Amino acid sequence: MDDRKTAERFSKQAKVRILLLAIIIAVGLSAGVSRLFYLQAIKNNDLSRIAVRQHQKTVVLEPLRGTIYDRKGRILAVNLDVESVYAVPSEIENSHEAAKRLSRFLNEDWRVLEKKLKSDKGFVWIARKIDPNIAAKIKNENLEGIGFIKESKRFYPKKELLGHLIGFAGLDNKGLSGIEARYNEFLKGEEGFVVLERDARGAHIFPSSGYTPPVKGKDIVLTIDESIQYICERELDKAIQKTHAKRGIVIGMDPKTGEILAMAVKPSFNPNEFIKYAPGEWRNRIVSDPYEPGSTLKVFVASAALEDKVATPSEPMFFGEDKIDIDGEIIHDTVKEKGRLSFRDVIKRSSNVGAVRIGMRLGKERLYSHLKSFGFGEMTDIDISGESKGILRQTREWSKRSIGSVSLGQEIGVTPIQLITAFSSVANNGWMMKPYVVSEIRDEDRIEKKVYPEIKKRVISAETAAEMTRILTSVVEGGTGEKAAIEGYRVAGKTGTAQKIDSKTGLYSDKYFVSSFIGYAPAEDPQIVLLVVIDSPEGAGWGGSVAAPVFKSIAEDVLIYLNAPSTNEERVLMVNPVRKDVPSEIDPLTGQFSQSFIAAGFSNGVKRE
Amino acid sequence: MSLFKKNSEDNINSAFQTLIIVVMLMFVFITYVWQRVMIVEVGYNIERLRKEKAEFSRRNAELLTEVASLSSLKRIEKIAAADLGMKRPEKGSLIVVREIRLPQVMIGEAEKDYKLTKTELKGLNKPRS
Incomplete structure (x- = not known):
């Protein structure tokens, strides 16, 4: 009986236990299923996102900015990968010590660095795009919590050379000035991205679910020739040093095409360190700063008079006077000549009185109209940003004196690019070409866009241009521009000496001048037009004594570089010397023609033309 | 007796079929896993080569820039004059042929x-x- 009761009790207990276990299991399973349901159904999207974030990483691929070349393919601006330094503040134990060690290399106050290192952010930039040598030194320090990222940095290997024209790109590789800004759309390229999968150790596995390669920016080829640019900058530097001038510019242009061959602005600036210069020093004064051109403007007044046939080259225009009266306004002359001067000699000697008389022959309306036609008072549309249109007032705003002043290059503001464009039309038989600095836009090796020379208009006839060339040649051969003469070449040019306005008195200064010379050579077949402007040189500041010698030094080297035909060169028939079936024509030691060549009719080794 | 034999043969056939299916499934599974392993391995190789290529490109760009810097005319003229003692040709010593x-x-x-x-x-x- 007891056994049965005991068995029943145990059976009951067992049932309770089993039931309890079943309930526990059921609850446990329910909890598990609920959790699964919660994770899989409710939190699915959020958790998937977290998982993807842990396994995958989207990296933006910065495009390589296009390279800038000169006309002969020499690199002027290029992108390089350099190191940027960052910190993870939470990983730095002794931020004070780390800041002090970093400041030794980064040229930054340690207190500023320490503040960054103590930041509660997960990531802070310490220094971006630093010098590779400095980066190597910091790496050697093995600082905890300090890391490095490679970033692309714009680099200008020629430093100051062409700084004002090329401009610069900022930290984010966006063009901020010069060609870099103007052609940013072409140069910048397109960003790419890659979705990288990471393994348990954080290493990248490639390829992954998405990869869009970055598109490199287009390359730009300039019309500038680095060699000519260097010659211009070198000679301009020397002139500024010698005359203690405030600043200076030189611009070189091919008159037949409008291509700008050189563009030098001094003081220069190094685009690699643009931040060290005041923003005013970045400005390309050649296109942005108008100035009173002085006597160089007489070229256009004379051209206009010849074109309208209001005077002839041999006609007397100066009769020994030292001043001229325009309705009570007196304009003085610097030419101390007792006798008469012809129209031609007025330009040759740069007579103010003669030039005023030529201007008055034209009359203000025709003078204004011709100057407008030469492009003064309007932009040349050169492909450089920040161009000024200069100052050419409407004739209704002219005073009684204005016709005289304008004829002398006063009361008018021209930019150097306007002046050289107008002057080049005289060198180019009267055809005005549109100036430009970018000749090609390239996509890798393919030319995407080619810029061709563009004729703007005819401004004077070929006859007037030829006569002006004769007159301008006389300026250099015995006139005010004698110091621009180059042995072996005929040079056509004009001097200019413009008084600057004294900011204190508001009147023309007797102390500060803008000395200039503009010319082309060889006169019979111009290869280059050069404008030299020296601002505030010490001393008298005559264009003929300050700027003309600079022109000469530059043109001498440039003409040889350009292989321009000279009048005193040795001219020989050269047959390709590498050809085996053609005899060597000149003995390299004696410089004489070989016998077979003498037999062919060259009797004296060198044949002069 | 024959019934027993027939049942036994059926069982053997059935087991054999199952075995074949299991082997085939295992083959498919191993092939799949092997493919995945190979893909990952090739992926690592590609990533390594990509890094190598990027490094070569970077070095190439660095060298090109160095060439551009070293060929600066200012530097060349300075070396010619200061280190090599060269000077500009005097008047008459330059003949253009x-x-x-x-x-x-x-x-x-x-x-x-x-x-x-x-x-x-x-x-x-x-x-x-």
């Missing part, structure tokens, strides 16, 4: 003397660019 066109009257002679063809002479007389 220029190629000229062969005079028309001499074309026949040149053709005869040097056995130049007409095409070669035409090339010779090409104006300077």
Whole structure:
């Protein structure tokens, strides 16, 4: 009986236990299923996102900015990968010590660095795009919590050379000035991205679910020739040093095409360190700063008079006077000549009185109209940003004196690019070409866009241009521009000496001048037009004594570089010397023609033309 | 007896079929896993080569920039003058020797003397660019 009761009790207990276990299991399973349901159904999207974030990483691929070349393919601006330094503040134990060690290399106050290192952010930039040598030194320090990222940095290997024209790109590789800004759309390229999968150790596995390669920016080829640019900058530097001038510019242009061959602005600036210069020093004064051109403007007044046939080259225009009266306004002359001067000699000697008389022959309306036609008072549309249109007032705003002043290059503001464009039309038989600095836009090796020379208009006839060339040649051969003469070449040019306005008195200064010379050579077949402007040189500041010698030094080297035909060169028939079936024509030691060549009719080794 | 034998044969066939299916499934599974392993391995290789390529490109760009810096005319002129003691040619010491066109009257002679063809002479007389 007891056994049965005991068995029943145990059976009951067992049932309770089993039931309890079943309930526990059921609850446990329910909890598990609920959790699964919660994770899989409710939190699915959020958790998937977290998982993807842990396994995958989207990296933006910065495009390589296009390279800038000169006309002969020499690199002027290029992108390089350099190191940027960052910190993870939470990983730095002794931020004070780390800041002090970093400041030794980064040229930054340690207190500023320490503040960054103590930041509660997960990531802070310490220094971006630093010098590779400095980066190597910091790496050697093995600082905890300090890391490095490679970033692309714009680099200008020629430093100051062409700084004002090329401009610069900022930290984010966006063009901020010069060609870099103007052609940013072409140069910048397109960003790419890659979705990288990471393994348990954080290493990248490639390829992954998405990869869009970055598109490199287009390359730009300039019309500038680095060699000519260097010659211009070198000679301009020397002139500024010698005359203690405030600043200076030189611009070189091919008159037949409008291509700008050189563009030098001094003081220069190094685009690699643009931040060290005041923003005013970045400005390309050649296109942005108008100035009173002085006597160089007489070229256009004379051209206009010849074109309208209001005077002839041999006609007397100066009769020994030292001043001229325009309705009570007196304009003085610097030419101390007792006798008469012809129209031609007025330009040759740069007579103010003669030039005023030529201007008055034209009359203000025709003078204004011709100057407008030469492009003064309007932009040349050169492909450089920040161009000024200069100052050419409407004739209704002219005073009684204005016709005289304008004829002398006063009361008018021209930019150097306007002046050289107008002057080049005289060198180019009267055809005005549109100036430009970018000749090609390239996509890798393919030319995407080619810029061709563009004729703007005819401004004077070929006859007037030829006569002006004769007159301008006389300026250099015995006139005010004698110091621009180059042995072996005929040079056509004009001097200019413009008084600057004294900011204190508001009147023309007797102390500060803008000395200039503009010319082309060889006169019979111009290869280059050069404008030299020296601002505030010490001393008298005559264009003929300050700027003309600079022109000469530059043109001498440039003409040889350009292989321009000279009048005193040795001219020989050269047959390709590498050809085996053609005899060597000149003995390299004696410089004489070989016998077979003498037999062919060259009797004296060198044949002069 | 035959019934037992038949049942036994069926069982063997059934087991064999199951085994084949299992083996095939395992083969498919192993192939799949092997493929995945290979993909990952090739992925690592590609990533390594990509890094190598990027490093070479970077080095190439660095070297090109170095060439551009070293070929700066200012630097070359300085080295020529200061280190090599070179100076600008004096007046008269520079003679420009220029190629000229062969005079028309001499074309026949040149053709005869040097056995130049007409095409070669035409090339010779090409104006300077």
